[in-house]
Amino acid sequence: MESPSLPLSAALFLMLGAAARFGSAAGLELAATIPMPAVKGRIDHLAADVQGRRLFVAALGNNTVEVLDVERNRHVKSLAGFNEPQGVLYVPQTNRLYVANGNGGRVDILNAASLLPIKRIEELDDADNVRYDAARHTVIVGYGKGALRILQAGSGESAGDVRLEGHPEAFQLERKGPRVLINVPDARQIAVVDRGKQITVAAWNVPAARNFPMALDEEGRRLFVGARSPAVMLVYDADSGKVVAKAKIGADTDDLFFDAVRKRIYVICGAGRLDVFRQESPDRYIKEDSVKTAPRARTGLFVPEDEKLYVAAPAAGSSPARVLVYRVR
Incomplete structure (x- = not known):
């Protein structure tokens, strides 16, 4: 039996969607893992x-x-x-x-x-x-x-x-x-x-509870705050103190970072994922990706000079404590 053909417009839509997913995933590449075997x-x-x-x-x-x-x-x-x-x-x-x-x-x-x-x-x-x-x-x-x-x-x-x-x-x-x-x-x-x-x-x-992590886009006059209940990223106008945008994120965040070069926000979540948002404009944010990390990996560090994002993963089961090293693109 012959496979049904897609209309040209639908085919193009799927191709563009796949390209977008590939491009967003390519924004973070796991470059290395550094074990810390004695750390509990x-x-x-x-x-x-x-x-x-x-x-x-x-x-x-x-x-x-x-x-x-x-x-x-x-x-x-x-x-x-x-x-x-x-x-x-x-x-x-x-x-x-x-x-x-x-x-x-x-x-x-x-x-x-x-x-x-x-x-x-x-x-x-x-x-x-x-x-x-x-x-x-x-x-x-x-x-x-x-x-x-x-x-x-x-x-x-x-x-x-x-x-x-x-x-x-x-x-x-x-x-x-x-x-x-x-x-x-x-x-x-x-x-x-x-x-x-x-x-x-x-x-x-703060219209949410347990607001722990924070990052600042000083040039763009925006402040990013991660809350846990509900799990949300709040974007503030850094001059007026008003919330101008918000987005759902993974549970149990404890670190987030603003990448001024790529206009991205990296949200590290203890639920075992890393959420990546793109700043389209000061008041508009698009979720680019959600990268699987490790259970309870909720802290890290973005080092713009090295173009690296480090995520700390505690020991769990047979897996030792380790730092996941992501190269940002």
Whole structure:
């Protein structure tokens, strides 16, 4: 029996659809997997030493920081002595590594060359995310039931605190402005802080619960926020604080990143997938792809200098903990 022929228009539609699916899938290519065989439990955030070709992984459940060589895609060293490390930050200007210990209530500062500790900053309960303010040469730590601690990057000495309405999760710093934009899920808000004056200047409502990850498109004046209940990405006008777009995402997100070159947003979801959105315009977003990763792989790091997206996958069953290395195109 002869196969029925499709009308030319329908055939072209299918071909274009297949090409679109292929093109979107080709936007992320799994280039390598770096095993961390001794690591057990939950994995939190990552930091990169771009020049040194190293990746630092906060293995929260293992109480270690893992050091990876991303040139050779291999595990180098496991640093012990931490207590639920959550946030990690590498500062190239001082060659220091900052590690925020959630259960230890402290931030450890390490010499990034020797990987030996040089200072411990106490009384920072539930120390979490860490960011570097290059303009002011300070390090900002989110901690406690609602505060940011500002540290001098060279000495580690305190330069002040900013009080918030709840524990801060992800936050982003403007490079060309004075503001810090902070997810405060307990208050269901985004706090806007003037880091020069060290005061909160605004609070934006979040129409969802458990808003953890955040990314900023400073040039386009858009802020991207991931929420878990419901699982949605919210897009804010970074000037007015109004929600201008939203999109459904996978469950249990803990990291998302904006790719300014390709106008994409990468949403890492603990449900075992990586959602990719394309920014058609500041207020319009199209889902390009949903890439399968690994169970409970909800954190990672986008390194634009290397055109790599790293996704941390905890040990599960016979599969060891590992970092999935995606090349972006």
